[in-house]
Amino acid sequence: MSTARSFDEVGQEVSEKSWHRAKPLLSVRGVAKSYDGRVGCADVSFDLYPGEVMGIVGESGSGKSTLLNCLAGHLTPDRGEILFDSRAGGLRDTQAMSEPERRMLARTEWAFVHQNPRDGLRMGVSAGGNVGERLMAVGARHYGRIRASAIDWLDRVEIAADRVDDRPSAFSGGMQQRLQIARNLVTGPRLVFMDEPTGGLDVSVQARLLDLVRGLVREMGLSAIVVTHDLAVVRLLADRLMVMKSGQVIEAGLTDQVLDDPQHAYTQLLVSSVLQV
Numbered sequence: 001m002s003t004a005r006s007f008d009e010v011g012q013e014v015s016e017k018s019w020h021r022a023k024p025l026l027s028v029r030g031v032a033k034s035y036d037g038r039v040g041c042a043d044v045s046f047d048l049y050p051g052e053v054m055g056i057v058g059e060s061g062s063g064k065s066t067l068l069n070c071l072a073g074h075l076t077p078d079r080g081e082i083l084f085d086s087r088a089g090g091l092r093d094t095q096a097m098s099e100p101e102r103r104m105l106a107r108t109e110w111a112f113v114h115q116n117p118r119d120g121l122r123m124g125v126s127a128g129g130n131v132g133e134r135l136m137a138v139g140a141r142h143y144g145r146i147r148a149s150a151i152d153w154l155d156r157v158e159i160a161a162d163r164v165d166d167r168p169s170a171f172s173g174g175m176q177q178r179l180q181i182a183r184n185l186v187t188g189p190r191l192v193f194m195d196e197p198t199g200g201l202d203v204s205v206q207a208r209l210l211d212l213v214r215g216l217v218r219e220m221g222l223s224a225i226v227v228t229h230d231l232a233v234v235r236l237l238a239d240r241l242m243v244m245k246s247g248q249v250i251e252a253g254l255t256d257q258v259l260d261d262p263q264h265a266y267t268q269l270l271v272s273s274v275l276q277v
């Protein structure tokens with residue numbers, strides 16, 4: 001059997017190596033998930049590099065959430081492989097991990113920002129408690145330092161220190177979302193999954209939140225996977241983009257390239273429908 005590779009394969013490998021100069025943080029190969037025969041997502045493969053933000057766009061029902069939940073370990077794919085280059089144990093097959101190992105990964109190296117802050121916050125616990133308990137979950141014990149860290153993180157997400165003892169239910173939607181982000185980032189994760197992070201917010205609140213997220217992602221060198229139906233969100237946040245339709249990735253590439261020169265008719269429709277608004 002010949003082991004020779006085509007010119008394209010070698011060229012792609014060389015250009016990826018020189019472009020990223022790093023090992024992928026997350027490698028996804030052939031991930032598929034169906035619900036009683038209905039396709040959720042099918043045969044999705046990509047690499048995510050350290051410090052890179054990948055956007056996933058597509059219309060409602062195209063499989064974005066199914067894919068994100070498979071990647072984050074909330075759903076078990078029917079097929080495929082998800083490898084994560086963990087700080088603790090090097091390259092790990094996330095599906096082969098035990099449940100406690102996966103929970104530890106989710107607390108330390110991963111974060112998940114839900115569309116609805118209520119799904120990612122403890123509404124009965126103070127703002128400071130929401131942030132501080134994440135530090136306690138990874139071993140912090142000194143009350144003064146935990147509270148100081150919590151106040152520092154509230155400041156980073158533009159929540160005044162005098163709101164530290166208020167419950168999230170006393171916050172606006174935008175503040176709740178910023179608190180959810182603080183709670184997720186306080187432990188210094190490497191990979192953040194975001195499901196429609198600006199969904200359900202007013203346009204002006206969305207813009208401010210996006211600016212904040214973009215600043216934090218850059219400052220912390222985070223890798224992120226952002227699911228959205230809003231092309232403005234990916235334009236601002238994502239380095240690369242995958243477009244999904246009926247569970248399949250139909251187009252992928254650098255965000256500006258895909259949005260400025262969409263190749264697939266469906267992507268062209270998505271882009272032009274936004275331009276007409």
Ligand SMILES: Nc1ncnc2c1ncn2[C@@H]1O[C@H](COP(=O)(O)OP(=O)(O)OP(=O)(O)O)[C@@H](O)[C@H]1O
Pocket residue numbers: 035038039040041058059060061062063064065066067229
């Ligand atoms: N729990 C479920 N049971 C059965 N079918 C499901 C379930 N969740 C999703 N699906 C189906 O899988 C397909 C993909 O849905 P998914 O929610 O992943 O899409 P999406 O792009 O995230 O949509 P939206 O933007 O509306 O959240 C759809 O046909 C949907 O009906």
